[in-house]
Amino acid sequence: MSELVQPSCSALTVALLAGPDATASTLYGMYDLFGSVGRDWEFLMSGRMGEPLLAPMIVSRDGRGFRAANGAWIEPHARLADCPAPAVACIPDLFVAPDAPLEGYAEEMAWLRACHGQGAMLAAACTGALLLAEAGLLDGQDATTHWAYCEALAQRHPRVRVHARRTLVVSGEGQRLIMAGGGTSWIDLALFLVARLVSADEAMRLARINLIDWHHDGQLPYAALNSTRQVDDACIARCQIWAAQHYDTHSPVAGMVKLSGLTERSFKRRFKAATGMTPMEYLHTLRLEEAKQILESSAEPIEAVAEQVGYAEPSFFRRLFTRRVGLTPSQYRRRFRSMRLRLQ
Structure with missing residues (x-):
């Protein structure tokens, strides 16, 4: 098998935040898709690896390996403090209950605010939007998250305009806050970011390589409508x-x-x-x-x-x-x- 080509110094850094409640599937799925841009289409067409156009990097507060919420091992590449200024900072989903407080994320939230203040885009997959809201970055903005978490997000952060139907929401100054809904809509998020960071042509190539179909109808058809939790009364x-x-x-x-x-x-x-x-x-x-x-x-x-x-x-x-x-x-x-x- 051919040796993978490493991203050049001109490749844009895409930082993937590995928090304590991260799940490996979304984290490494996004890592693989971003790493494929510019590299794999050329390989399929000519047999030679193309030059990667994005440089995905998994970062965490201390850079140490840890066991993910779903039991898989995650090995970050760097500490938050050592991460080069990213073009976009991505938050994969968090394996937390809808009404659970996000405790112990002070360093991650400070880093996200700093990245945003320096002009980076912030992107959240699924429940990752909860961290953006907790950091105060969604106040007065449109947002979405997994359909099962939309009600909790709206109640906890009443200044956020939550759109439960939509699989993708782009908001904020300069349209630099991008959120995907539940499940595999993180793939829609990745395609959108590739189109914005590189080109629509590269996003289409990525979709063709991976047989990706856009979630045209939003996430509401997949939602369980009934809020039938038994009550204390x-x-x-x-x-x-x-x-x-x-x-x-x-x-x-x-x-x-x-x-x-x-x-x-x-x-x-x-x-x-x-x-x-x-x-x-x-x-x-x-x-x-x-x-x-x-x-x-x-x-x-x-x-x-x-x-x-x-x-x-x-x-x-x-x-x-x-x-x-x-x-x-x-x-x-x-x-x-x-x-x-x-x-x-």
Whole structure:
């Protein structure tokens, strides 16, 4: 096998921040994609390694190897203090709970602020956006993160404008804050950065080499709609269990009110306080999540699916599904039923 060509001194430095909660897959996936730019297309076309146009570098606070959140070993190239001024500083995803405080990241946040102050772009994949927000860099800005973390980000940082639907958000002065949503949307982020740092042609070559397809429809179709965590209020928790079993019945809100023993007004106020949703919003969520499962696993007509989950009017079901999921029921079925069939 040919020896890899090392980046020249003219290659732009892309710093990849390896924090304590980093996962190796995104970190090294980004490292591989950035290292491929300018090098691998030439190799495929001529058999000779091209000159790398980007110089990815994994950096951490102390430069020492450590065990990642998913158990893989990460070996940084340098300490934060020794990292050359990067063209872009990237934060891969962080394996933390949505509402967990980011403690122990003071050095990383100071470094990110310094990089930004020196003119570098800052890019965050998935939950990496939480660190940008914690550093105060997203105040007054548009942002996105993994769909399961958007609500927590908005609550913890109310000055940040969170866009749960979008897989890629570019914001800030000079458009130097770039964030990708959940899962493999870090690949969209890498392609965008390559196009901006080098050229659109190089980004297209990278996509062709790796068979990459852009996440055109955003991340909402992949999201689990139901926020059905059990609550501390025992009365409302009992109603949640009942709703999960009777969401398809006529007047399920009235059924929950009756079960609670409260007045309708008191029940609705208490339910909203406990779950963050009105009873009807909660039931729509349960119904649409069940509809997604039916669309994935059966070929039943859309009208039958609507009726099965409790909607007498298929047109209302279609409008609600499209608004909440980001795809029509038919579009959702085409995408996810074929995927499920292939997996089976």
